[in-house]
Amino acid sequence: MGLTGLDIFKQLPKTNCGDCGVPTCLAFAMKLAQKQASLDQCPHVTEDAKAALEGASAPPIKLVTIGDGERKLEIGNETVLFRHEETFHHPAGIAVLVEGSLGEEELAARVAAVGEASFERVGQTLQLDAVALQGEGDAFVKAAQVAAEKSAVPLILMNEDPTVMGKALEACGGKKPLICAATTENVEAMAALAKAHACPLVVKGSDLSSLAEVSEKAQAAGATDLVLDSGAREPSQVLANETAIRRAALRKRFRPFGFPTITFAQADDAQDELQQAASYLAKYAGIVVLRQMEPWELLALVTVRQNIYTDPQKPIQIEEGLYEIGSPNEKSPVLVTTNFSLTYFTVEGDVEASRVPAWAVVVDTEGTSVLTAWAAEKFTAEIIAEKVRAFDVASKVEHRKLILPGHVAVLSGKLEEELGQEWQVIVGPRESSGIPSFLRTSWPS
Amino acid sequence: MPFETPVEKWASAVNTVTIGATSAEGGTRASTVTVGGDTSLPFLQFEGKTPHRPVIAMEVLDVPPEEWPPPMAEAVGDVSDDPAAWARKAVDEFGADLISLRLVGAHPDQQDRSAEGCAQTVTSVLSAVNVPLIIWGCGQADKDNEIMPRCSEVAAGENCLLGTAAQDNYKTITAACMADGHKLLAEAPLDINIQKQVNILVSEMGLDLSRIIMYQATGGLGYGMEYAYSIMERTRLAALAADRMLSMPLLALVGSECWKAKEARSPEEVVPEWGAESERGVAWEATTATCFLHAGTHILVMWHPRAAALVRKTIDSLMSQEA
Structure with a gap:
């Protein structure tokens, strides 16, 4: 998806001065395209050209980091629509929804269980990646504090009231949770919180057009690391939206959608929930949020993720x-x-x-x-x-x-x-x- | 700004294939099953049509597996040694769209059942149910060449799907298909080029491409699922790009592959950390099938009725027009 040598050449001074150490501008452009040189080596390139080239060479889907420390979750930076074209790079995060209204002990136990779930397959350790905490008002703030303390994995804080979110972020103390979510109504305030706390932010739309709008507003307000929620919860619509977002980011370089996505499996029955979650893992979700965590459900799901994200060029090997x-x-x-x-x-x-x-x-x-x-x-x-x-x-x-x-x-x-x-x-x-x-x-x- | 979803302009569509024949069509089936015709990647309603929903074939074996995992034994119950009764149960209780009969008992290492014995099984299943039939041999080339022509003959006019034609053994079964009016299952081992080659070989014998379904080998979840997934995804892309030799609908063997996995089979006492045995195998099978739906499978051959029910629900939700 990178720029070609000719695209880059058009932005260079075309003086063939050789100050970059390469005899001609065209040769330098070719080296840039192959990432064998850096634009800094040209002392004469204009600021406009620099901005244009840097913008164009940014990855089409940004890598977003959630949480800090050993179990931080990195998603995004995907480059293809189909795994056979190259590979899917950053395995989607699997998160479990936890109700903030639970008593402190129960909450701590549930949060710990998410962090501890672990399966060994083909020499790899497969785990869950985040706790999605949901709740209202002061109870939510308190729960965020407990969860931040007890959780081995990053948090997704789910509340759309900026005042409550601000307090919850304070209570989490710099652990870089994912703020969920900025909507048409609260985007300025939520983006300001994301900027102030240097946290990633979910932007949520009611459809793809409103999602693009919220994404642009959040970026304008200084939020840099976004996760996209198209608002869809029905599998056929989630599939359509996830596909549209990935295509727009990769094929059209549509900047508002240049981020990973979050999806929510919503079914009362764990088997039904598993089928939804597997669908979303196959088709482009950056994060899948579950409501349940039956061991057999998690085992199947982490295996789907392992399979889908296996590099087709590098088969998994065992030692001879x-x-x-x-x-x-x-x-x-x-x-x-x-x-x-x-x-x-x-x-x-x-x-x-x-x-x-x-x-x-x-x-x-x-x-x-x-x-x-x-x-x-x-x-x-x-x-x-x-x-x-x-x-x-x-x-x-x-x-x-x-x-x-x-x-x-x-x-x-x-x-x-x-x-x-x-x-x-x-x-x-x-x-x-x-x-x-x-x-x-x-x-x- | 209003966002416009990027829509791909595809050159072609997947072939449409019908299996089974009603009495008006020279068979005895109450209804037929039609698959394919897709004009987009799987279930993308903004891009094209999925005129025929993917279907679920329940597998029936002429000889039950030696070590049937308890959840399977329980689901199939006392009909497992009676293919006709098993098939009837699969249609009446499990909601099978069609029956996939596999004549494993013909294998020399199994019971080495005769061509006549196999043909009788086919006849009994055909008269026990009124849905279309898929008929597989035992997988041993020489033996299959012995039994399949006879099985094809007794099912003449029923427009069954017969399997399989492989690169090094395709002539006998293709000839039988053409003689008795069946559809053909063309098989390749996770290899698109071999698949094309098989399709070319059988079409050179005079079988029309519109009479082929492809089976490109299946890996269950955790055991090569991703290979089958990508092969099927690539095949769909080829069909949409008008590659005539890869435009046939796809079949996947989900049940038999999944229930081989230790994740599906292991008793709860051995692996308590994997959770309930009654749910685990069902989850393994249903999840594999769901992934394959996204890769573009048209016929899912399944084992467990609950897994089939879950997948039927998934198909409903992906076909749903409500947005």
Whole structure:
């Protein structure tokens, strides 16, 4: 989405003076476009040109930080409409709504639970990101104080009265909560609070036009870090608005919408709420606010987020090595597979399902699957044999049998050669799903 | 300032495909199912039309899985060893738009059921329900080439969806489809180029492109969901950009993929931190399906009736004209 060299060239003095260290203005412009030079290197560029170039090179969707410290939440700075075009960069925040009217103890417990929720998947720790505190008047201010003290994660303060919000911000003491929300009615006062406390601010519209208006007013009043709420709460309308906002920011560089968004899943039933939240995670939400927090609901949701935000260019990998599945012994089978997390975890699951404990020789194929790795010559007989020796498989088992994925059966002869006479290579099933019946029928227990 | 939503001008639409045939059309179905025809990215009402809502096919197996997770066993109940009764329950109680019958029992490692036995199962399911049928083989190429022509024959005129035609095994099933008036499920392993190749191969045999549904392999939530998601999203974009070889509607196998996951299967005693077992698998399946709806899936093959109900509700809300 950046400027081309020619776009930049038009703004330069075109004198070819060489003071920037590059012989011509055009060559300098090309370097700028590739981010190999900085505009400061040109002593002659006009202020107007500078402003134009800096404005145009700002990211189309601003990176917004909520909270401070270790669990601060960074959202935005997205560059594409579809993950396959590049990747989605900053995983959406998942927040849970907490009522400020709860008693202090209950409030503290609920806030703590949000911070503590944590799941391990594919070597990553998946957690929730914020507490969305909702309430009225003095009770809200008090609750904000308690929540700010007890919460491990940032707060979203939900109240539209600037006087109450001002007191709540004081009570939070500089922890940079997200102010929610500035509307047509209160935007000047809310933006002033955001500026004074250096906090991010939700701007909320009743439709996209009014959202654009509130966003512009908030920026004019000095609020710099915004989060957009189009006001929609029905899934079909949320989808339409989220899509419109992302497109306008990326394709039209529509400045009022150059920020991440916030969405609210609203259903009484946690299963229904989960479906809404999953929809919003897939289609562009920067933050999803839940009302409930059933463990199974959160597990599914953090996994959706992990999947959607996985970089398509960088598959999740596990470390190579000899892995134990179940509690294998010297008689257990030895399977060979790759270090693409999906391949390994599928094999692991299917071996577990077979109830036959096994060893897995996991070969580093740079995170590619069996067939891809084989085609790229990262999963050859030589490499596999070398790993079998390096991981000292022979010291773990009495037998000398190696089970090879069926898709690379073609390697079996060469692999036996490479491993030496005593080894026997057995061709396993092509698909991991065939492992349970394969192990149960072909492996003597 | 009034904001104008940026609208994409697409060159084309997804193909429209009908499965099933009523008596007027030479079959015995009470109604048919039509999918596709979309003229925008999924559910973007400001941009185009979704003339036919995505549909839910409930999966019926000729032989039930060996280790059925308790929530599934409970939902399907005592009909799991009777495909016809199971199908009837899926239509009457689970609200299936169509039945997806998978003949796993034909697999040599399973019960190695004969072509005749499989055909009888097809006949019994066809007479038990009056919704359209999807018929899958067992996944073993040679065996499928043995059973599918016979299954196709006994369902002739019913306009079923038969699967699957793959790059290295497509001739037998394509010929059967053409002979008996069915639609064809063309399969590729998460690879758009192979998918195009399969479509080209079957069309070169004379099967019209308008008779194809694509199945590009499915990864369940947490197990490659994002690959299937992006492949389907790219396919929809290709269809809208008028790529004739990628304009067919899409099918995803949601139930069988999701219920393999340990997140769906593990008993609550083993993983208390993951919450209620009765909800977890349902959530896993429904959430995967919801993501796929956004990627552009037209036919979701599902297992659990509650997951199907949740997804039906999601489809309702995404199709809703109220704004």
